[in-house]
Amino acid sequence: MSNHNGLVITAEAGLPFVDAIREIDAPVTDVYRAYTEPNLVAQWLGPREMITEMGEYNVTIGGRWQMTHRNPEGAAFGFRGVFHDVAPEDHIVQTFEFDGAPGHASLERVSFADLGGRTRITVHAVYQSVADRDAMVASGMERGMSEGYDRLEELLAAGK
């Protein structure tokens, strides 16, 4: 378990899960919008140094999503998936696959809790193996999530 700026990530040994909780100082309506409008997603999701190029991002049941992170050296990291469930301002369930590890899909549930002007985001991701989960954690997931949520809060504080 680790704590960065209020982000708590849990990845218990021997299980294929990652759990994360982070409170954001913004109303659930704004947080949900930042999760679902592609031009907003591109401004916060992932580590700070990455430029995010959004592909299709169709937040509806069966909708597909795709994005590419590009680092300062120009290396590209593509990700894609589909949306299994979309309940506005409540939860989103989607698949996730890194183009660099084809076939290693995971299933992620993001839940939003309205705390009255603040929002608690809860993430539960499950991988097809413990090794897949361990590889994802080792890839720098923690920093990416931590910086991402910091950027999300900054974006919403700026009134976007």
Next chain:
Amino acid sequence: MSNHNGLVITAEAGLPFVDAIREIDAPVTDVYRAYTEPNLVAQWLGPREMITEMGEYNVTIGGRWQMTHRNPEGAAFGFRGVFHDVAPEDHIVQTFEFDGAPGHASLERVSFADLGGRTRITVHAVYQSVADRDAMVASGMERGMSEGYDRLEELLAAGK
């Protein structure tokens, strides 16, 4: 681990996985067709006593699927999901959710191996919790899969 007519199902305690292997005495082309054409799926998937009503069944990335099993007493059991990956005659990755347990989605990978006139089907399903996996196993999944694969083999032997 259990073995029914060549079907081997593994559900290791304390992990959220179900694995299954079954060989079918039919070419991979036919097996894949029986997995993807809704009118064929309806004739084999699930326990023998169930009538299957197919809803949308769009086997493409982002496509949705829905089906309802109806038992002899008329009780209905609905299932739905979306397709994350579709590689013809090789593998299908899809989400799965039972309407009776909303929110408890799982991710299932089905792989097909061409054994030269025979086909090996390998299933790897991962649940959002060990409790979800245990509930699925307790629900009679094993009998459903066993009878389903027997019916699949009978269907293909009948030249469908």
